[in-house]
Amino acid sequence: MDVINPRLEQALETLDRGVLLFALGGMIFNGVETSPAGILLTAAAAIIYGLVRNRITNLDHFESGTTLPSLPGINLAWFMFVCQWLGSRHLFDGLLGDLVDPEIGGTRAAARQYLRETLWPAIWSRAWKTVLTRLWLERFV
Amino acid sequence: MTTHFAGETVSMEKISTPKLSLNEAIIAHLLRQSSPDPLFGLELVRRSSTGKLQLKKGTIYVTLERMEKKGLVLSELETTPPPHIREGDFYIPRRMYQLTSLGQQALTALEEAVAQIPGFLVGS
Numbered sequence: 001m002d003v004i005n006p007r008l009e010q011a012l013e014t015l016d017r018g019v020l021l022f023a024l025g026g027m028i029f030n031g032v033e034t035s036p037a038g039i040l041l042t043a044a045a046a047i048i049y050g051l052v053r054n055r056i057t058n059l060d061h062f063e064s065g066t067t068l069p070s071l072p073g074i075n076l077a078w079f080m081f082v083c084q085w086l087g088s089r090h091l092f093d094g095l096l097g098d099l100v101d102p103e104i105g106g107t108r109a110a111a112r113q114y115l116r117e118t119l120w121p122a123i124w125s126r127a128w129k130t131v132l133t134r135l136w137l138e139r140f141v
Numbered sequence: 142m143t144t145h146f147a148g149e150t151v152s153m154e155k156i157s158t159p160k161l162s163l164n165e166a167i168i169a170h171l172l173r174q175s176s177p178d179p180l181f182g183l184e185l186v187r188r189s190s191t192g193k194l195q196l197k198k199g200t201i202y203v204t205l206e207r208m209e210k211k212g213l214v215l216s217e218l219e220t221t222p223p224p225h226i227r228e229g230d231f232y233i234p235r236r237m238y239q240l241t242s243l244g245q246q247a248l249t250a251l252e253e254a255v256a257q258i259p260g261f262l263v264g265s
Binding site: 069070071088090091093094095096097098099100101102104105114117118119121122125126129139141 | 160162181182183197198199200201202203205206207209216218222223225226231232233234235236
């Protein structure tokens with residue numbers, strides 16, 4: 001998968017670190033001041049940033065002629081939407097590619113269960129690993 | 142090319158070789174075993190299930206994505222469908238992964254480091 005501009009990628013990572021430190025600091029200091037509204041606002045701002053940041057990263061990977069195959073009973077448009085905002089192209093290609101396997105994609109129920117069981121843990125794992133990496137804790141990933 | 146690091150002369154390649162996490166090491170090992178044939182994520186999970194260290198479905202793609210960013214693996218979409226696919230079946234080209242030379246180097250470096258552990262433990 002091509003990285004459009006490595007310098008842009010590096011600059012965005014630095015921006016991520018800044019926002020993450022700001023969010024963590026904001027939540028800690030709002031906690032010290034016992035301000036739930038402050039904590040919620042800081043967390044909400046950080047989550048919105050994270051979502052948009054992921055969307056920006058995925059922008060080119062998803063919009064260069066992605067045509068969805070049809071899989072009866074499964075809303076793949078929703079699956080793609082989730083991957084665009086929360087996941088990644090690798091996750092999208094990987095999990096959909098797994099459905100090609102007759103054991104997993106053979107029946108509608110099995111395919112739905114597979115996507116339900118794997119998508120959310122994968123997204124959670126990706127978010128957690130990204131946070132650790134941005135906090136210079138890559139060794140624990 | 143060599144340089145001085147912690148009082149020792151070491152090669153530049155050794156310094157720039159990325160370290161592998163446990164999951165990355167398992168993936169790199171399986172990809173090296175299957176080389177030159179590329180593997181897709183689910184196949185990696187299946188092959189790992191025979192050993193004690195197992196990869197997890199779903200989360201493997203997060204690791205593979207990170208490995209590609211680090212230059213350890215290379216991926217591309219498969220060009221021909223697998224033989225069991227018939228007309229009208231659901232099919233999307235699967236992303237196939239291959240170990241890069243940097244990935245090979247990183248795995249070799251890890252194996253060399255692990256090989257030193259028994260001697261280190263006996264010597265201490």
